[in-house]
Amino acid sequence: MAKITYKHPDGTETVVDVPAPNTVMRGAKINNIVGIEAQCGGSAQCGTCHVYVDETCGVALPEMHEDEDEVLYGTASPRRDSSRLSCQLRITDDALDGLVVHLPERQS
Amino acid sequence: MAGRSVVIIGAGQAGSDTAAALRAQGFTGSITLVGDERHPPYQRPPLSKGYLTGATLREDLLLRPETFYPAQDIELLCGDEAVGLDREIRSVTLRSGRELRYDTLVLATGARPRRLPVPGADLPGVLTLRGADDSDTLRARLADGGRTLDLAVVGAGFIGLELAATARKLGHRVTVVEALPRALQRALSPEMSAHLSTEHQRRGVRLLLRREVTELLAGATGEVRALRLNDGELVPADLVVVGIGVLPNVDLAVGAGLAVGDGILVDEHLRTSDPDIHAIGDCARFPSPHAGRPVRLESVQNATDQARTVAAAVCGAGEPYTAVPWFWSEQYELRLQIAGLTAGHDQAVVAGDVEQGRFSVFCFREGRLTGVESLNRAADHGISRRLLAAGTDLTPEQVARPGFDLKHLARQAT
Ligand SMILES: Cc1cc2nc3c(=O)[nH]c(=O)nc-3n(C[C@H](O)[C@H](O)[C@H](O)COP(=O)(O)OP(=O)(O)OC[C@H]3O[C@@H](n4cnc5c(N)ncnc54)[C@H](O)[C@@H]3O)c2cc1C
Ligand code: FES
Numbered sequence: 001m002a003k004i005t006y007k008h009p010d011g012t013e014t015v016v017d018v019p020a021p022n023t024v025m026r027g028a029k030i031n032n033i034v035g036i037e038a039q040c041g042g043s044a045q046c047g048t049c050h051v052y053v054d055e056t057c058g059v060a061l062p063e064m065h066e067d068e069d070e071v072l073y074g075t076a077s078p079r080r081d082s083s084r085l086s087c088q089l090r091i092t093d094d095a096l097d098g099l100v101v102h103l104p105e106r107q108s
Numbered sequence: 109m110a111g112r113s114v115v116i117i118g119a120g121q122a123g124s125d126t127a128a129a130l131r132a133q134g135f136t137g138s139i140t141l142v143g144d145e146r147h148p149p150y151q152r153p154p155l156s157k158g159y160l161t162g163a164t165l166r167e168d169l170l171l172r173p174e175t176f177y178p179a180q181d182i183e184l185l186c187g188d189e190a191v192g193l194d195r196e197i198r199s200v201t202l203r204s205g206r207e208l209r210y211d212t213l214v215l216a217t218g219a220r221p222r223r224l225p226v227p228g229a230d231l232p233g234v235l236t237l238r239g240a241d242d243s244d245t246l247r248a249r250l251a252d253g254g255r256t257l258d259l260a261v262v263g264a265g266f267i268g269l270e271l272a273a274t275a276r277k278l279g280h281r282v283t284v285v286e287a288l289p290r291a292l293q294r295a296l297s298p299e300m301s302a303h304l305s306t307e308h309q310r311r312g313v314r315l316l317l318r319r320e321v322t323e324l325l326a327g328a329t330g331e332v333r334a335l336r337l338n339d340g341e342l343v344p345a346d347l348v349v350v351g352i353g354v355l356p357n358v359d360l361a362v363g364a365g366l367a368v369g370d371g372i373l374v375d376e377h378l379r380t381s382d383p384d385i386h387a388i389g390d391c392a393r394f395p396s397p398h399a400g401r402p403v404r405l406e407s408v409q410n411a412t413d414q415a416r417t418v419a420a421a422v423c424g425a426g427e428p429y430t431a432v433p434w435f436w437s438e439q440y441e442l443r444l445q446i447a448g449l450t451a452g453h454d455q456a457v458v459a460g461d462v463e464q465g466r467f468s469v470f471c472f473r474e475g476r477l478t479g480v481e482s483l484n485r486a487a488d489h490g491i492s493r494r495l496l497a498a499g500t501d502l503t504p505e506q507v508a509r510p511g512f513d514l515k516h517l518a519r520q521a522t
Pocket of ligand 1: 144434
């Protein structure tokens with residue numbers, strides 16, 4: 001279980017507990033959080049689960065795989081250094097608790 | 109909006125996404141989602157890929173957890189079927205006898221596999237792949253005590269080839285029979301389809317093009333044992349999967365007198381000939397600005413983007429549907445992505461490293477970019493989608509120039 005904060009572009013936020021082994025993307029889908037589309041269902045194909053990780057939250061992230069890096073070139077909102085695909089951020093027993101992500105303006 | 113009722117027929121990708129999008133967009137009326145399958149809405153793409161090998165878990169197949177629907181105040185009726193539609197009184201009748209009154213009806217009934225119109229097509233051991241139950245059956249057969257099977261796939265389309273790839277990975281002997289001169293002829297450029305064919309053959313798939321199945325023959329057990337082809341060849345088969353395309357589910361629409369023609373006909377707002385009824389996803393034929401004509405698209409992108417368009421329409425926003433189509437397929441470690449529509453192009457320019465299997469085919473019609481097929485080049489795909497949405501002026505000459513790199517171009521543009 002991890003507490004994940006999704007910050008919306010309008011400044012509001014949604015904080016939810018997401019059980020392992022879901023991804024940060026699934027956490028958003030489960031809670032019908034607007035702003036994560038995830039059309040490809042988590043197979044690092046679509047880029048519509050793009051998030052900006054809040055670097056001040058201090059949570060260590062898994063390494064970025066090459067596929068994820070490639071997909072991030074084509075996101076609808078600009079890529080930044082903090083950009084990740086939320087479908088590639090998997091919640092395990094101790095990882096990602098306290099993660100804060102900013103949702104981009106648009107996903108497609 | 110409050111007090112209004114939306115009934116959605118078909119609890120697949122499009123139906124489930126419509127229900128979710130309505131709530132996400134603030135709709136407060138009642139939502140009923142009816143699906144004839146006994147499963148809560150799930151994703152189909154893994155059915156021919158990771159779900160068959162066990163890489164995708166059943167929980168991950170679900171589009172949303174079961175608890176989602178009650179939590180969002182969406183009434184989900186699984187295992188029931190809409191059998192009648194009365195537009196006069198705005199009511200849908202279910203097989204269970206229940207009647208559902210609607211203010212807005214959304215038809216998201218999807219499509220069903222075409223049957224092979226030859227003798228023996230209904231023998232045991234002849235399967236199609238559309239739903240989770242089909243995939244479960246197939247998975248059990250492919251696991252069959254670790255036995256190596258002769259699998260025959262009829263049709264070299266996406267589903268056929270994905271299945272061929274998965275079955276090869278599991279060690280089975282695979283023959284694919286295709287009537288057309290090349291694999292994925294309707295969907296892909298000659299360049300990309302040639303490359304994929306070679307990759308399949310290199311991995312041991314026997315690909316028979318320009319050949320037709322004329323009969324399916326039973327063995328001693330009564331199960332299918334072989335395919336007979338039009339040139340007389342007999343192809344051994346312990347199992348046959350037919351993947352020769354789908355037919356849109358239009359029965360309800362036809363019964364109610366809605367305009368239909370290979371799909372339920374809708375306008376740019378995805379409204380059928382009855383303004384209270386929308387049709388979306390695999391079952392709908394809509395005017396596409398990207399195709400320049402009415403088309404029916406079978407993709408997750410189309411289902412989910414159309415769902416949002418309809419939800420917005422119900423909530424009062426009247427935007428026409430113009431999303432850039434895109435599609436993906438996975439075969440072995442090959443990741444194919446298509447942005448836009450490439451059918452009917454008159455010029456194709458290949459960029460990237462074909463030898464290494466990392467390249468994109470840029471397709472143009474009358475000098476305009478209409479679509480891009482990318483193999484293991486996800487950056488090209490994503491950037492192409494943006495370019496197509498923005499109405500790009502990328503030229504064939506630009507793409508053909510040595511050192512052309514879309515990533516570079518995208519960086520310049522931002
Ligand atoms: C094996 C497979 C692999 C695929 N792979 C990809 C891929 O890699 N990428 C991609 O983009 N797309 C892929 N697709 C296509 C994609 O899954 C479909 O385009 C998408 O599911 C369409 O959604 P839909 O809601 O229109 O139809 P469906 O998902 O088919 O849902 C329609 C539902 O309505 C039900 N229904 C029909 N009539 C009635 C009725 N009268 N009453 C109640 N319920 C009814 C059906 O049983 C079904 O459950 C794949 C499809 C399959 C089958
Ligand atoms: S869900 Fe498609 S890339 Fe993450």
